[in-house]
Amino acid sequence: MFISLLCLVSLATVGQCSQAIQAQISSSASNQSVLVAKDFTSFSIEYNNLPYYGGNQSQPNQFSINLLSNLGRMTGLMPVIRVGGSTQDDIVYNASLTIPEFTDGVRVGNHRPLIYVGPSFFSSYNTFPNTRYIPGINLAINGTAGISSRKAQIDLTCKSLGDSLLMFEVGNEPDHFISYFRRPTNWTIEQYVEEWLEASQLVLEETSRACPQIARRSPGFFAPSFGGTDLGQPFSALTAFQNGQLSMHDIRQISIHNYMGSATNPTVTLQGTLMNHSSIMHSLAAHVTLAAELRNYTTVPYVLGETNSLSGGGASGLSDVFGSALWVVDYSLYAASQGILRAHFHQSTTSPYTAWTPNGTLTTNPPYYGNIMVNAAISDAPGTVIAALELQNNEDPRVSAYTLHDSGREQLPRVVILNMREWNSTTVGARPLLTFTLDVPAGVHGARIERLSAAGADVTTGVTYAGTSYDYDLRQGKPVVVDIAAATEKVTVNRHTNTLIVEIQDTEGAVLHLF
Structure with a gap:
């Protein structure tokens, strides 16, 4: 038996259709159907914003817990929380800092200030119940001080998370390191792979020393966390894998980022960019192509490790309105139908695209309702x-x-x-x-x-x-x-x-x- 859809619109209706819209589906799944993960709807929290979204062990953010638990109940599995973003590579550990984090200066253009985190920062991990985390580790800062800070970050993170640690992420969007003045203009993909392998080896060694119970289950890595597919470019996930990034055999999931466009692009519109299935297909087409290319090197799942409507935090009037909720639904379900395992919607307290505002005036924002509809469609039924x-x-x-x-x-x-x-x-x-x-x-x-x-x-x-x-x-x-x-x-x-x-x-x- 088939389902057919007929669109009947009066001649006075804007966007009228004079022809029947028809579709046929069997009451059983088609050959094109793919398994959708119960934690498909997941989140990425900007690294230095974790204390706001999570609270801390003595005073967790109950509002965040309630919203995440709603989603978890609908599918039977809580969203995965990736903690990362641009500030992940600004982090320096300061053992004497008595507050969770302190930003030293302001951003000027693409020059970014350092962000110091103290011991109390890590109490913001593991405040969400039955939740798995992907914690970010700084890759940008090297040298003696940088490596010392990285070691402390690894130790405190694994001790705070324990069994809730799913994977580590080493570096955020290293394909953009040159534009953010984190590396010289002649930095190559081969040098990136060498640095990533060295830093990842340090993660394994420090985890084995500080958290042997975690090391025994070998959590592995979420990588390469590039800012885009970069297809055809010398600095891309494909060229990284071709140059040996997989040699450690510890990459558990491929992470690539995606946005529909830039918040500062004047051509972006609600109807033309977000509330538009063709635009969504176009935005994800390169990811479908890259995922297929990468299957020549590995069979690990492909994830949108950081995503949302518009880069740069989104735009008011576009990313924070109800139209963006419909975008969340179409974008999520289309991505899932293309075999993408999860989508981590990026959250930042002051950004228009945030699904909820966890501090100051607490609000549940339109994108969250899109997440709710997606999970209602996925349901908690098996398979x-x-x-x-x-x-x-x-x-x-x-x-x-x-x-x-x-x-x-x-x-x-x-x-x-x-x-x-x-x-x-x-x-x-x-x-x-x-x-x-x-x-x-x-x-x-x-x-x-x-x-x-x-x-x-x-x-x-x-x-x-x-x-x-x-x-x-x-x-x-x-x-x-x-x-x-x-x-x-x-x-x-x-x-x-x-x-x-x-x-x-x-x-x-x-x-x-x-x-």
């Missing part, structure tokens, strides 16, 4: 596989869909539909919608509908998923049903046509749980 749902006769990049099946079980699929046609809260007139008619398998009685909704693509508050709010002001990020009708919405099958009819507003998404 979930995902495939992009091909929409025939559709050239609109603002509409996308996916199916998720639970392998090994006779269970109906979940269908994700995204209508990313931009509608703003200030737009005059009736809000357009698309009507989808689903031809469903025999035996389907209906669908429970969970919508990702807000007043418009431009709003920063009032977002809900399945009629539920995760705002701090209600229950400190714990779920609160604020719209009982939306929380219990169902649609039943038309017995004469064996179809389900579902209306999705512009700038809205939905997960359909068939029953």
